[in-house]
Amino acid sequence: MARRKKLYEGKAKILYEGPEPGTLVQYFKDDATAFNAEKRAKIEGKGVLNNRMSEHFMTGLNAIGVPTHFIRRLNMREQLIRSVEMIPLEVVVRNVAAGSISTRLGMEEGTALPRPIVEFYLKDDKLGDPLVTDEHILAFNWATQQDLDDMVALGLRVNDFMSGLMYGVGIRLIDFKIEIGRIFEGDYQRLIVADEISPDSCRLWDAKSGQKLDKDVFRRDLGNLADAYTEVANRFGLIPKNAPPASGPKLVN
Ligand code: TMP
Ligand code: ASP
Numbered sequence: 001m002a003r004r005k006k007l008y009e010g011k012a013k014i015l016y017e018g019p020e021p022g023t024l025v026q027y028f029k030d031d032a033t034a035f036n037a038e039k040r041a042k043i044e045g046k047g048v049l050n051n052r053m054s055e056h057f058m059t060g061l062n063a064i065g066v067p068t069h070f071i072r073r074l075n076m077r078e079q080l081i082r083s084v085e086m087i088p089l090e091v092v093v094r095n096v097a098a099g100s101i102s103t104r105l106g107m108e109e110g111t112a113l114p115r116p117i118v119e120f121y122l123k124d125d126k127l128g129d130p131l132v133t134d135e136h137i138l139a140f141n142w143a144t145q146q147d148l149d150d151m152v153a154l155g156l157r158v159n160d161f162m163s164g165l166m167y168g169v170g171i172r173l174i175d176f177k178i179e180i181g182r183i184f185e186g187d188y189q190r191l192i193v194a195d196e197i198s199p200d201s202c203r204l205w206d207a208k209s210g211q212k213l214d215k216d217v218f219r220r221d222l223g224n225l226a227d228a229y230t231e232v233a234n235r236f237g238l239i240p241k242n243a244p245p246a247s248g249p250k251l252v253n
Helices: 044-064 100-105 134-139 145-167 225-235
Strands: 004-009 013-017 022-028 031-034 040-041 070-073 078-082 084-096 111-120 170-186 190-195 202-206
Touching: 022 044, 022 145, 040 170, 044 070, 044 078, 044 225, 084 145, 111 145, 134 145, 145 170, 145 190
Parallel strands: none
Antiparallel strands: 004 013, 013 022, 022 078, 031 040, 070 078, 084 111, 084 170, 170 190, 170 202
C-alpha cells in the first residue's frame, strides 16, 4: 500500500489519513516524554504494547456501550480509528491521591479520595496543560455545559469499567486521563472516547506490593518501563507465550 499521508504528529503517536472518509490511522511510537517533554527517551516496544492495550481497553468499552474512536487494530503499531473533532481538554479521573493532586493539595500519595474526582486540564504544551475549571471552559467556549456533563459521565463510566478490569488482574487504578472528541450524526453530535488508554495515561499500582506499573516508572526513574508495561499486558493475556522479553537482547531480523 502506498504510504499514507501524515496529518499530525504528537509526542507518542502519529495520525495518518484513513482508508475511507471519517477514518484515520493511529500509529504508536516508542517515544516516551514527561514533564512537558523536558524528559524524553525511546523505549523499545512501548508503541507495540500500548497499541495492543489500548485496543483491549477500548474494545471492552465499546462492548459495554461506552463509545470510543477505536475501530480495529491494523498491525503491531497501527489501529484504524474514527476521525473526531477533538475537545482541547484532558479529562482526569482520580480514585486515589497521587501526582499533581498530591503536590497541589498536600495530600500523601496513596490516600483514598472520598469519591472519584473529575478534573479538566487545558491541552496546551506551552502552558504545561494547566488545570481549568468549568467557568474557564464555558467562558472561553472550549466546550458547552452539555459537553461538560457528558465528559464527566464518560469519565466516570470509563473509571468504573477500567477499575473493575484492573481489579480483576490485581491492579489498582489510581487515576487516568482520557481525551474526548465529537462525532456528528445528522443533526446530532455525540462525544466519544478518543486518543488512547494505556499505562502512558493511567496510574496503575500492583494491588499487593504497590509496585508502579505505569509511566511513573519513567517519570521517576524507577526501573525499566517496557518491563512494567509488559507485566500489565501479560496479566490481560495480551502477549503470546513465546514472545521475546521486552527488555534485554534483541533478535536481529
Ligand atoms: P497528574 O497527577 O500529573 O495530574 O496526572 C494524572 C493522570 O493523568 C495520570 O494518570 C497521568 C495522566 N496524564 C497524562 O496522561 N498526560 C499528561 O500530560 C498528564 C499531566 C497526566
Ligand atoms: N505527557 C506529558 C509530557 O510529555 C506529561 C506526562 O505524561 O508526564 O510532557
